[in-house]
Amino acid sequence: MELQxxxxxxxxxxxxxxxxxxxxxxxxxxxxxxxxxxxxGETLTNPLSVSFDDVPEFPRPRVAGHGGELIQGTIGDTLVxxxxxxxxxxEGWHPWELVRAVRTVALLGTGTFVxxxxxxxxxxxxxxxxxxxxRDHLNLTGKNVLCxxxxxxxGPRFPPMSEVYCAHARARLxxxxxxxxxxxxxxxxxxxxxxxxxxxxxxxxxxxAVGMSTVPEAVALRAMGKRVVGLSLITNRAAGLSAxxxxxxxxxxxxxxxxxxxxxxxxxxxxxxx
Numbered sequence: 001m002e003l004q005x006x007x008x009x010x011x012x013x014x015x016x017x018x019x020x021x022x023x024x025x026x027x028x029x030x031x032x033x034x035x036x037x038x039x040x041g042e043t044l045t046n047p048l049s050v051s052f053d054d055v056p057e058f059p060r061p062r063v064a065g066h067g068g069e070l071i072q073g074t075i076g077d078t079l080v081x082x083x084x085x086x087x088x089x090x091e092g093w094h095p096w097e098l099v100r101a102v103r104t105v106a107l108l109g110t111g112t113f114v115x116x117x118x119x120x121x122x123x124x125x126x127x128x129x130x131x132x133x134x135r136d137h138l139n140l141t142g143k144n145v146l147c148x149x150x151x152x153x154x155g156p157r158f159p160p161m162s163e164v165y166c167a168h169a170r171a172r173l174x175x176x177x178x179x180x181x182x183x184x185x186x187x188x189x190x191x192x193x194x195x196x197x198x199x200x201x202x203x204x205x206x207x208x209a210v211g212m213s214t215v216p217e218a219v220a221l222r223a224m225g226k227r228v229v230g231l232s233l234i235t236n237r238a239a240g241l242s243a244x245x246x247x248x249x250x251x252x253x254x255x256x257x258x259x260x261x262x263x264x265x266x267x268x269x270x271x272x273x274x
Contacts, residue, residue, distance in 0.1 A: 005149035026109030028274030034117035041082035044073025061085035090191040119211035120238035134230025155223030183208030
């Protein structure tokens with residue numbers, strides 16, 4: 001499906017206007033909630049919820065464990081947005097559609113984005129329930145969200161990616177949760193889980209965890225000059241590293257079990273980052 005960049009920028013402007021009319025404004029931070037993690041939005045004070053159904057420009061998540069709304073609320077005195085779900089390449093969406101929601105929020109003026117996901121552990125010391133700060137990423141999808149026609153509203157044509165995930169923000173999160181580990185997140189297209197040989201390849205390339213999201217959002221937001229923090233919940237050991245084959249039910253279950261730790265960390269981290 002071919003999308004024209006001028007039309008895409010108009011869609012972003014229309015979506016921003018719809019959110020503003022609903023009462024959404026620039027916030028200190030936006031959190032994108034991955035598989036099984038959508039309940040964090042329920043912890044915000046004075047919540048204002050806008051369904052993706054009320055923003056026709058936004059693709060609707062179709063995968064179990066993902067919500068479909070933007071929740072605006074506060075943590076203490078800090079105004080926060082939560083996107084309770086995302087869409088994925090494997091569902092058939094165009095790369096620009098994957099990032100339409102975060103680009104719209106970025107155009108509102110929100111400057112910091114915390115991207116969360118569920119991921120399989122590739123590195124030996126990563127076990128289900130661990131939280132991994134993303135230090136860098138590998139994109140093995142064969143797609144780059146910046147391909148196609150260019151528009152200056154979305155950032156420069158050739159943005160540097162030497163530091164996608166903010167080192168200062170990572171240090172702040174480490175100070176709040178010293179048990180956090182860091183690693184390299186690898187995105188594959190999915191929806192099939194990786195083979196044992198693919199997992200071995202990812203490890204040889206330097207990947208520590210593997211999943212099916214996040215990289216397009218991170219690239220698009222850095223191109224727009226936004227600060228990006230990445231956080232992976234390790235929900236399973238990748239194929240070949242455990243006697244149990246990866247499955248989506250396990251991902252959702254581990255997300256629910258680790259939700260409290262993730263919620264505590266985000267509740268402390270967002271005001272600190274802001």
